Amino acid sequence: GEDVEQSLFLSVREGDSSVINCTYTDSSSTYLYWYKQEPGAGLQLLTYIFSNMDMKQDQRLTVLLNKKDKHLSLRIADTQTGDSAIYFCAESIGRGSTLGRLYFGRGTQLTVWP
Amino acid sequence: GAVVSQHPSWVICKSGTSVKIECRSLDFQATTMFWYRQFPKQSLMLMATSNEGSKATYEQGVEKDKFLINHASLTLSTLTVTSAHPEDSSFYICSATGNMNTEAFFGQGTRLTVV
Numbered sequence: 001g002e003d004v005e006q007s008l009f010l011s012v013r014e015g016d017s018s019v020i021n022c023t024y025t026d027s028s029s030t031y032l033y034w035y036k037q038e039p040g041a042g043l044q045l046l047t048y049i050f051s052n053m054d055m056k057q058d059q060r061l062t063v064l065l066n067k068k069d070k071h072l073s074l075r076i077a078d079t080q081t082g083d084s085a086i087y088f089c090a091e092s093i094g095r096g097s098t099l100g101r102l103y104f105g106r107g108t109q110l111t112v113w114p
Numbered sequence: 115g116a117v118v119s120q121h122p123s124w125v126i127c128k129s130g131t132s133v134k135i136e137c138r139s140l141d142f143q144a145t146t147m148f149w150y151r152q153f154p155k156q157s158l159m160l161m162a163t164s165n166e167g168s169k170a171t172y173e174q175g176v177e178k179d180k181f182l183i184n185h186a187s188l189t190l191s192t193l194t195v196t197s198a199h200p201e202d203s204s205f206y207i208c209s210a211t212g213n214m215n216t217e218a219f220f221g222q223g224t225r226l227t228v229v
Contacts, residue, residue, distance in 0.1 A: 004157075033217070042120075042207055042222035043158075088157070100148050100211035100218030106157040 006089050006105035013113050018076040020108045022089030025070060029091040032065060033102065034074045037086045046074070046087075076110075084112045116142045118210050120221035127198055127228055135193045135224045137208030144210035147191040148218065149183060152205040164191050198228040 003025040012018045024032070029051050035043040049056045049063045049072075056063045062075040076083055086107040094101045117140040127133050137147055146165050150158040162178075164170040164185035172178045180202075182194040191210075195202050205225050209218040 031217075035220075040223075040225070043209075043220040045217055045220075048217060100146055100209055101160060101163055102148070102158075102209075102218060103160065104150075104157040107155075 004089055004091055004103055004105040006087075006108045008106065009109050009111070011111045011113065012079050014079060014081055016079055018074075018079045018083070018110055018112075020074045020076075020087050020089075020110065022072040022074075022105055023070055024072065024089075024091050024103075026091060026093050026103075027067075027070065028093050030094065031092045032063075032072050033088075033090040033092070034061075034063065035088040035090060035104075037088060037107070043088065079110075079112050081112045081114055084110055086110070116140075116210075116212070116219045118144075118208065118219045118221040120206075120208055120224050122224060123222060124225040125227070127226070129199055129228055130197055132194055132196045133198055133226060135195075135206055135208075135226070137191045137193070137210065137221050139189045139210045139212075139219070142210075142212045142219075143188040144191070145188065145213055146211050147185055148209045148211075149181070149191075149193050150207045150209070152207060152223075154205075158207060161193075195226065198226070200228045202226065203228045 033048040034046045060077045064073045088107045089105040090102040121136045149161045152158045161176045162170045162172045170183035185191040207223040209220045
């Protein structure tokens with residue numbers, strides 16, 4: 001079955017870069033996603049990458065995908081205290097109407113120290 | 115991005131009662147909606163997939179008679195937790211996709227507490 005793994009905690013200083021890592025097992029992933037969840041809130045999509053891409057950059061966010069190793073990372077440049085949250089990696093192996101059927105990792109709690 | 119709204123945001127109910135949670139797509143037609151459950155400090159676990167006008171498809175281990183899902187229109191899906199027990203207390207989140215979307219849009223979640 002689908003298995004998505006993430007480290008549970010990451011602490012960084014404000015202004016440093018954060019790198020959150022994720023591994024997955026299903027090689028038929030179509031899209032891979034990074035979501036942010038703040039306390040008591042729903043999920044906010046940060047970025048996603050199609051499975052045939054290696055990298056995607058969006059302002060402070062850089063996503064790297066190593067499909068051979070089934071490894072996904074999210075780099076946040078110039079991390080701010082407002083970036084403190086839980087970050088979820090998720091994969092979709094569906095297409096069409098099942099594209100939104102996502103499998104999530106347990107989430108990485110990012111703490112940013114001033 | 116598109117907006118998905120869940121109602122209520124939180125609910126407390128007594129054991130043995132049923133609770134209905136609504137998930138609405140406000141500015142797009144949601145051909146498919148998904149229901150997830152999240153335990154404290156855990157991942158989101160997919161419970162079921164529902165397509166408008168047809169029966170929901172439940173993930174393995176999810177009791178379809180306990181978690182009733184209805185997707186009667188292109189903008190509304192409901193999840194009813196029947197005969198709720200304290201172990202059903204959790205954070206329930208829905209998401210929705212439309213025909214042309216590459217992403218699923220999530221509601222803000224519903225915190226259910228069964229006492």
